[in-house]
Amino acid sequence: MTEKERIRLTEAFGIPAPDRKSEFTEEFRRFDAKQHKAPLLPIVMRTAAAAAVVAIVIGVAAHLPKNRLGFNGKNTESTPVTTVTTNINGEGGTTAVSAAVTEKTSVTSNTGTVTTSAVRTNDKNDAKGTDGSKSTSAAPASSAEGSITTVRTTASEPKPEETTAAATTDRIPETSRTGIPVDMGRTYKDLRVAPEVVYPVRSNILDADDLIYNDKGSEEKEDFTGRPGNDGAKGEDGTVSEMFKNSCAVVLAKVDKKVYTSIGGSPMTAADLTVEKVFKGDLDANDRLTVFVSGGCIPAEEFLRIHPESRYIDDPYNTSVYDHAGSRFELTDGDSCIFFLDRSGNELPDGSFIPHGKESAGIFELTGAYYCSVAGGLYFRRDEAEQILR
Amino acid sequence: MSFDIDEQYDKIYRYCYIRVHHKETAEDLTQETFLRYLQHPRYSSIDKTLQLLYTIAGNLCTDEFRKKKAIELDETEASPERLEDDVLDSFELKKALDSLSQEDREIILLRYVNEVPVNVIAKLHNISRFALNRRITRILGTLRTHLGKEELL
Numbered sequence: 026m027t028e029k030e031r032i033r034l035t036e037a038f039g040i041p042a043p044d045r046k047s048e049f050t051e052e053f054r055r056f057d058a059k060q061h062k063a064p065l066l067p068i069v070m071r072t073a074a075a076a077a078v079v080a081i082v083i084g085v086a087a088h089l090p091k092n093r094l095g096f097n098g099k100n101t102e103s104t105p106v107t108t109v110t111t112n113i114n115g116e117g118g119t120t121a122v123s124a125a126v127t128e129k130t131s132v133t134s135n136t137g138t139v140t141t142s143a144v145r146t147n148d149k150n151d152a153k154g155t156d157g158s159k160s161t162s163a164a165p166a167s168s169a170e171g172s173i174t175t176v177r178t179t180a181s182e183p184k185p186e187e188t189t190a191a192a193t194t195d196r197i198p199e200t201s202r203t204g205i206p207v208d209m210g211r212t213y214k215d216l217r218v219a220p221e222v223v224y225p226v227r228s229n230i231l232d233a234d235d236l237i238y239n240d241k242g243s244e245e246k247e248d249f250t251g252r253p254g255n256d257g258a259k260g261e262d263g264t265v266s267e268m269f270k271n272s273c274a275v276v277l278a279k280v281d282k283k284v285y286t287s288i289g290g291s292p293m294t295a296a297d298l299t300v301e302k303v304f305k306g307d308l309d310a311n312d313r314l315t316v317f318v319s320g321g322c323i324p325a326e327e328f329l330r331i332h333p334e335s336r337y338i339d340d341p342y343n344t345s346v347y348d349h350a351g352s353r354f355e356l357t358d359g360d361s362c363i364f365f366l367d368r369s370g371n372e373l374p375d376g377s378f379i380p381h382g383k384e385s386a387g388i389f390e391l392t393g394a395y396y397c398s399v400a401g402g403l404y405f406r407r408d409e410a411e412q413i414l415r
Numbered sequence: 416m417s418f419d420i421d422e423q424y425d426k427i428y429r430y431c432y433i434r435v436h437h438k439e440t441a442e443d444l445t446q447e448t449f450l451r452y453l454q455h456p457r458y459s460s461i462d463k464t465l466q467l468l469y470t471i472a473g474n475l476c477t478d479e480f481r482k483k484k485a486i487e488l489d490e491t492e493a494s495p496e497r498l499e500d501d502v503l504d505s506f507e508l509k510k511a512l513d514s515l516s517q518e519d520r521e522i523i524l525l526r527y528v529n530e531v532p533v534n535v536i537a538k539l540h541n542i543s544r545f546a547l548n549r550r551i552t553r554i555l556g557t558l559r560t561h562l563g564k565e566e567l568l
Contacts, residue, residue, distance in 0.1 A: 035429070035528045037508035038520075043428045043442045050420045053449050057417075 213311035218374040220286035220295045226322050226345050233292075233328065233348035236335045265405050265413050272365040272381040274306025275414055280360045281313075285321040288372050290331045292348045294321040295377075296356050298364065304414040306366070316378045317369060318385050320350030351384030354399045363389040363396050363410065418464060420449070426529035427472050433524050434476040434517070444479060448472040466535045469525070473539065511561035519554045526551060 269275055278298035286293050300312045308314070325341035328348075338344055349355070356362070365387030366378040373379065381387035386400035397404040405413050427448050432441035448471045458464045512520055522540070525531040537547040 031527060031530075034508065034523075037512055038429070038433060038524060038528065039509060040429050040432045041438050043425070043438075043445070045442055045446070046421070046424055046428075049446050049449070050424055053420050053453075056450075056453055057420075 213313060214309065216312060216314040216376055217297050218315045218377045220284065220288075220293070220317075220374065222286050223295075224285045224287070224321075224323050224327075224345070226285065227324070227343055229340070229344040230322065231325070231338065231344060231346050233332075233346050236328070236338065236346065237332060265403055268365050268381055268387060268403070269305065269414055272305065272387060273368055274308050274366040274378070275304040275363065276300045276306065276308055276366065277302040277304070277361060277363050278314075280356050280358055280362065282358055283356055285323065286317075287321075287323050287327065288317065291319065292321040292323040292328075292346075292350070294318045294356060301361060304363075314366075314378055315374075315376075316364060316366065316380065317373050318350075318352070318356060318380060318388065320348050320352050320355075320385070322347045352388075352399045353401055354390050354397075356388070356390075356399075360390065362391070362399075363414070365389075418461065423465075423468065424449070426531075427468055429524060429528060430469060430472055430521070431476055433520060434473075435479055440479060444472060444475045447475055451475075462532055462535050465531060466538055469531065469535065469539050507562055508558075511558045514561055515554060515557065519550075519557075522547070522551060523554055523558075 276298075278300045281297045281299050283294050283296040286295050294317070296316050296318060298314050298316055300308050300310055300314065303310060322345040325338045325344035325346050328346040329335055329338060329341060338346075364378075365381035367381045367387075369375075369377040369379045382400070384400040386398050386402065388399045389396035389404070390399055391397075391407060392404075394407050395404045396407060396410060424445060428441055428445040431444040431448070432438065435441050435444065448468060451471050452468055455467060458467065512523070515523070518540075522536060525536050525539075526533070533544050533547055537544045540547065542550070
């Protein structure tokens with residue numbers, strides 16, 4: 026509508042012009058100028074709201090999980106999902122206090138994603154508590170297209186300490202804001218994996234060497250003699266330095282827990298380690314990992330299935346067969362050993378480690394003042410470790 | 416949001432006048448509308464400011480209507496000198512506007528004389544913008560029928 030049309034329409038309405046317009050408009054302007062002050066409250070509220078939004082954004086960005094695991098780029102092909110459940114039962118105390126913590130760590134590296142969940146229950150008994158019962162069982166892992174899910178159950182030692190709820194929860198590793206577990210205020214990588222099958226140790230234990238005719242392992246058994254550099258070393262590493270050079274990682278680690286399993290019919294021991302010191306590799310102190318060592322206990326019927334040439338075993342369903350697989354020492358929980366590690370092959374769970382060299386030659390156990398290879402042949406003085414392992 | 420008081424005064428006055436049909440009362444109500452507006456918090460949107468002004472004015476007109484009977488505007492009060500000057504079309508247009516209902520005349524005044532945005536008028540009458548557009552179209556059609564021509568003016 027044009028201005029002319031608007032004027033004609035206005036005239037058609039027949040509205041007379043106002044008489045008191047000029048006086049009122051002047052007065053209105055004075056009132057308006059007097060009252061027209063910028064209200065302070067909306068400005069304050071908007072400023073506060075903007076600050077709150079900025080704080081939330083910064084908070085969310087700061088708490089996003091960071092990529093802390095490298096896996097040496099080996100986790101680019103699969104997406105393993107590992108669920109570890111640890112159940113701890115303590116007996117003998119009447120004033121047991123329980124505390125439970127759920128840990129969940131999600132880490133994305135390259136194209137792979139590792140999710141580790143652990144539920145830990147730590148029971149504490151009173152000072153008079155007896156030895157806690159240990160029960161170890163495992164459910165078969167379900168695996169589908171690069172995904173591994175394992176449930177593992179283990180037990181803890183009863184703590185002869187004064188029972189307080191605060192003390193109990195203090196000992197349980199917490200989960201940091203980044204999703205990476207924190208132990209004693211330090212972060213660590215949880216590289217532990219669970220074997221698909223775990224064999225319990227039965228009441229009767231037989232030595233595999235006594236069941237097999239023409240046991241090759243006994244023929245190759247070597248005594249602990251010689252100095253570093255002697256040809257007593259198994260495998261291609263003639264010296265500790267060569268072994269150090271050829272290993273993927275070298276660490277001083279404590280054996281947290283071991284379980285017996287088998288890979289491709291061969292008895293194996295899966296030991297969970299906590300790294301105490303790193304001499305080589307991309308691991309860090311306090312990292313958790315699993316090393317698969319040749320040899321271990323398997324049920325007798327399983328042994329008979331693999332070795333039909335074996336001698337007769339009476340009551341095989343109550344018997345375990347121990348195969349030392351060339352190792353002179355068996356790893357025990359709580360041992361601190363020096364591990365020369367390599368990445369595991371295809372048959373073992375992805376992310377696990379194996380000792381470098383043949384027959385666990387890469388595991389050195391402290392014997393007196395010497396670190397000795399459990400496979401024999403190589404050893405070095407404890408006080409020389411820092412010089413050799415560099 | 417500040418507005419041009421000179422412009423809005425005329426528009427609110429027209430709106431009040433078309434409802435109360437009395438010059439002095441319409442001017443009183445217009446001034447009262449602006450004084451009450453000063454007591455309200457300011458809006459940042461001109462549309463909301465206009466809506467507030469027209470709502471105040473409409474409520475004041477309704478109150479005035481309740482207080483006393485509407486004083487019918489004496490047609491001779493404003494007509495004689497205008498009729499001498501107005502062309503026939505304007506007279507016919509006035510007749511056509513008089514044939515409309517009070518509410519329809521308000522809408523035409525607000526939309527085409529006061530040039531109030533459609534969304535503000537829609538909120539004042541509590542109808543949707545689409546309903547208001549349909550209604551305006553219908554009103555213009557009625558006016559054309561009365562004028563007997565295609566063009567409104």
